[in-house]
Amino acid sequence: MLKADIDAFYADQASLDPQKYLVLKYYFESLVDPREAAAHLCQEMSTAQWSRVGVEEDYRPEFGAKVVELKVLDELAQPSSPFLASLIGKPYDKVYAVNATICYPYGNFGTKIPNLLTAVCGEGVFHAPDICAIRLLDIDFPDSYLADFQGPQFGVQGLRDMLGVYDRPLFFGVIKPNVGLPPEPFAEIGYQAWLGGLDIAKDDEQLGDVSWSTVRERTQRLGVLRKQAEAKTGEKKIYLTNITDEVDRLLELHDIAVANGANAVMVNGMTTGFSVVRMLRKHAKVPIVSHFDFMAAYIQLPWFGVKDQVFTKIQRMVGYDALIYPGFDTRMKASEEDVLANADACLKPMGSLKPMLPVPAGSQWAGSLKPLYDTLGTVDFGIVPGRAVFGHPQGPRGGAASLRQGWEAVSRGMTLEEYAKDHEELRLAIEMHSH
Amino acid sequence: MLKADIDAFYADQASLDPQKYLVLKYYFESLVDPREAAAHLCQEMSTAQWSRVGVEEDYRPEFGAKVVELKVLDELAQPSSPFLASLIGKPYDKVYAVNATICYPYGNFGTKIPNLLTAVCGEGVFHAPDICAIRLLDIDFPDSYLADFQGPQFGVQGLRDMLGVYDRPLFFGVIKPNVGLPPEPFAEIGYQAWLGGLDIAKDDEQLGDVSWSTVRERTQRLGVLRKQAEAKTGEKKIYLTNITDEVDRLLELHDIAVANGANAVMVNGMTTGFSVVRMLRKHAKVPIVSHFDFMAAYIQLPWFGVKDQVFTKIQRMVGYDALIYPGFDTRMKASEEDVLANADACLKPMGSLKPMLPVPAGSQWAGSLKPLYDTLGTVDFGIVPGRAVFGHPQGPRGGAASLRQGWEAVSRGMTLEEYAKDHEELRLAIEMHSH
Numbered sequence: 001m002l003k004a005d006i007d008a009f010y011a012d013q014a015s016l017d018p019q020k021y022l023v024l025k026y027y028f029e030s031l032v033d034p035r036e037a038a039a040h041l042c043q044e045m046s047t048a049q050w051s052r053v054g055v056e057e058d059y060r061p062e063f064g065a066k067v068v069e070l071k072v073l074d075e076l077a078q079p080s081s082p083f084l085a086s087l088i089g090k091p092y093d094k095v096y097a098v099n100a101t102i103c104y105p106y107g108n109f110g111t112k113i114p115n116l117l118t119a120v121c122g123e124g125v126f127h128a129p130d131i132c133a134i135r136l137l138d139i140d141f142p143d144s145y146l147a148d149f150q151g152p153q154f155g156v157q158g159l160r161d162m163l164g165v166y167d168r169p170l171f172f173g174v175i176k177p178n179v180g181l182p183p184e185p186f187a188e189i190g191y192q193a194w195l196g197g198l199d200i201a202k203d204d205e206q207l208g209d210v211s212w213s214t215v216r217e218r219t220q221r222l223g224v225l226r227k228q229a230e231a232k233t234g235e236k237k238i239y240l241t242n243i244t245d246e247v248d249r250l251l252e253l254h255d256i257a258v259a260n261g262a263n264a265v266m267v268n269g270m271t272t273g274f275s276v277v278r279m280l281r282k283h284a285k286v287p288i289v290s291h292f293d294f295m296a297a298y299i300q301l302p303w304f305g306v307k308d309q310v311f312t313k314i315q316r317m318v319g320y321d322a323l324i325y326p327g328f329d330t331r332m333k334a335s336e337e338d339v340l341a342n343a344d345a346c347l348k349p350m351g352s353l354k355p356m357l358p359v360p361a362g363s364q365w366a367g368s369l370k371p372l373y374d375t376l377g378t379v380d381f382g383i384v385p386g387r388a389v390f391g392h393p394q395g396p397r398g399g400a401a402s403l404r405q406g407w408e409a410v411s412r413g414m415t416l417e418e419y420a421k422d423h424e425e426l427r428l429a430i431e432m433h434s435h
Numbered sequence: 436m437l438k439a440d441i442d443a444f445y446a447d448q449a450s451l452d453p454q455k456y457l458v459l460k461y462y463f464e465s466l467v468d469p470r471e472a473a474a475h476l477c478q479e480m481s482t483a484q485w486s487r488v489g490v491e492e493d494y495r496p497e498f499g500a501k502v503v504e505l506k507v508l509d510e511l512a513q514p515s516s517p518f519l520a521s522l523i524g525k526p527y528d529k530v531y532a533v534n535a536t537i538c539y540p541y542g543n544f545g546t547k548i549p550n551l552l553t554a555v556c557g558e559g560v561f562h563a564p565d566i567c568a569i570r571l572l573d574i575d576f577p578d579s580y581l582a583d584f585q586g587p588q589f590g591v592q593g594l595r596d597m598l599g600v601y602d603r604p605l606f607f608g609v610i611k612p613n614v615g616l617p618p619e620p621f622a623e624i625g626y627q628a629w630l631g632g633l634d635i636a637k638d639d640e641q642l643g644d645v646s647w648s649t650v651r652e653r654t655q656r657l658g659v660l661r662k663q664a665e666a667k668t669g670e671k672k673i674y675l676t677n678i679t680d681e682v683d684r685l686l687e688l689h690d691i692a693v694a695n696g697a698n699a700v701m702v703n704g705m706t707t708g709f710s711v712v713r714m715l716r717k718h719a720k721v722p723i724v725s726h727f728d729f730m731a732a733y734i735q736l737p738w739f740g741v742k743d744q745v746f747t748k749i750q751r752m753v754g755y756d757a758l759i760y761p762g763f764d765t766r767m768k769a770s771e772e773d774v775l776a777n778a779d780a781c782l783k784p785m786g787s788l789k790p791m792l793p794v795p796a797g798s799q800w801a802g803s804l805k806p807l808y809d810t811l812g813t814v815d816f817g818i819v820p821g822r823a824v825f826g827h828p829q830g831p832r833g834g835a836a837s838l839r840q841g842w843e844a845v846s847r848g849m850t851l852e853e854y855a856k857d858h859e860e861l862r863l864a865i866e867m868h869s870h
Contacts, residue, residue, distance in 0.1 A: 191659065
């Protein structure tokens with residue numbers, strides 16, 4: 001690129017109207033001078049060609065993405081992916097590891113999720129010249145942008161109001177066997193878990209509307225049993241049914257589920273489309289919960305893809321009320337910092353959008369409560385065990401009770417072991433977990 | 436896992452009804468014995484818990500994913516991502532690099548794209564225990580599964596019939612300046628490119644329905660000029676407009692575009708949702724074209740994510756008629772093998788689905804034709820240059836002519852340089868490319 005063309009993709013942030021720009025933060029690795037690489041990135045992700053042949057014009061001032069801050073973090077001997085660097089086919093001595101802040105004029109595409117994704121993580125970004133690794137770390141959305149999004153209909157407060165629970169985390173449980181179990185016994189074990197103290201019995205992300213267990217029959221059975229469990233325990237309960245399906249069946253499944261007494265719906269956002277959830281939000285009568293399926297390839301590597309908090313913000317914008325995401329667990333491959341960053345993206349002020357309940361997931365049990373509470377520093381979160389409830393030696397009723405007892409221990413400042421002395425369900429949970 | 440539980444996730448493929456299973460091929464890296472790792476993977480991706488507590492039952496025979504072939508490729512001293520391995524928090528001396536073939540009973544979720552994605556690349560797969568890298572390499576769909584999908588409405592033959600072009604690749608051109616140019620001059624340069632010989636003038640993937648260039652106005656202007664270009668050249672032309680937008684506006688934008696004379700629509704599949712495209716296909720009156728935005732994090736690394744041909748097959752199933760995907764170009768970061776595998780997935784027999792036109796993309800020009808033709812071994816492909824047409828020194832008319840001349844050279848067995856002696860547009864294109 002010519003020097004003047006590079007300069008045209010740089011700006012002083014103070015000179016830009018903050019209500020017209022998204023602020024994007026990227027990490028990237030470049031085989032060439034970072035200043036040129038960042039300009040080239042801006043070119044590819046916005047005004048690839050900024051004038052017609054033979055016409056004096058320049059679309060960059062209004063439509064170009066602009067680097068406002070560039071920081072070389074390191075000069076690496078090897079890129080994070082020598083393979084990707086090799087595909088660029090250019091010799092290199094060293095690789096620059098860079099953080100770039102880019103202001104993007106969102107008028108290029110508007111307040112539309114698919115077009116936003118194309119702009120900030122589409123071809124232009126992942127195929128920018130001489131960049132051999134790139135990760136979108138964060139997006140700051142101005143209030144003018146957020147104003148077009150409904151956000152959560154219920155949010156944390158709405159979920160708490162539905163359950164009448166204000167002073168502790170919310171206990172979700174994934175009904176297991178997750179796949180194969182017919183609706184009648186499936187509903188029965190959900191009911192048992194409610195009796196034991198579970199707040200929200202939910203379908204596994206793999207269980208949808210299938211011939212051997214339709215959403216209609218599951219929600220009929222669990223809708224009836226939910227009311228029985230509420231009468232018996234004096235507590236409010238939620239059945240969260242997974243309506244993930246082809247988009248043209250989603251609203252119909254929502255309506256069936258709600259009419260039958262399911263009082264929350266889950267949609268796997270990334271597999272169905274965030275835009276689809278935005279559509280569902282306009283129609284929904286109950287809270288919508290997200291599961292993180294199909295997000296791993298974006299979020300797992302620290303030098304590549306998209307940091308999860310970006311997706312978390314987008315999911316809050318489109319209207320999810322609760323977000324199930326990878327939590328602490330060796331199987332989940334998420335760092336403590338990620339778990340916290342996502343919780344912040346759920347809970348911290350964001351325009352006028354309500355907070356969304358963070359539910360960090362992964363092979364949880366009663367013992368997962370204290371580390372999460374310590375890290376997040378709030379009771380505004382959920383946990384979502386599966387086998388710890390439905391594989392508990394006493395069955396789901398005992399499994400659910402062990403969660404409540406686990407929290408009682410935390411809230412009294414006791415160790416699980418101490419509290420388990422008088423609480424058999426917790427004692428068995430500890431024993432089960434240690435195997 | 437107990438040995439009996441590991442064994443329960445293995446089967447002889449010959450014993451399974453091929454019409455009830457998808458055949459999945461994975462590459463993975465494991466810190467533990469591959470046989471156990473593959474069984475654990477199957478457990479996580481299907482029947483995580485296969486019986487209720489205290490009930491004699493086993494959902495694995497009918498609902499479990501089953502390893503039918505396991506091949507240790509190598510024992511690595513280091514995993515492809517030491518970072519991901521470290522998150523597992525388990526010491527290791529070596530890492531097993533493995534190919535596994537897994538038969539998945541699709542009755543678990545049915546012929547639904549979002550649920551398919553959850554099963555084959557959801558939490559279970561990317562969060563399987565002790566696996567520190569995984570890539571879905573391929574899916575073989577039985578005819579019983581494919582029978583539920585419409586596939587391309589037009590396909591390669593339909594696109595050729597629309598254009599009356601049967602003996603050469605199809606020439607797409609991305610109208611540039613891609614962002615910022617108002618509809619009137621935008622339409623004018625598209626028109627010029629048609630006059631020069633372009634088949635399909637298209638919107639950039641970044642250009643949607645925006646206040647400064649609505650789909651309504653663009654399609655009105657280009658609809659009129661398309662007919663003029665057809666009258667003037669005696670050739671049929673296509674205007675491919677990008678209707679990527681929030682899902683609840685997609686059918687309306689299709690209808691506006693078609694009524695105005697746009698005769699193909701583009702939808703960025705991954706940003707909008709493949710299921711949304713399946714919905715659009717049921718409604719569409721014109722060919723639907725895919726762009727590969729937002730796919731990079733899945734497809735770029737050879738040891739992680741999803742190989743592009745998987746997405747290519749899915750996109751053919753949901754009904755795309757043409758697929759724009761990363762082609763040969765250092766910016767595109769795709770290997771020759773990938774480009775060919777995707778073309779095969781577009782063109783080779785797949786149930787009764789029509790072939791879909793492969794359009795390998797990336798900073799193309801007249802000189803891109805011969806290497807692509809040589810690699811693909813067929814004229815059934817498209818190229819999709821932008822700046823080579825719209826930044827040509829003579830403008831879009833000359834740029835489009837240079838493509839046609841480039842193909843004339845190939846079809847006569849001449850070098851570009853030879854043929855350029857009598858063809859000024861091609862000569863200038865060569866000169867432009869060498870700078």
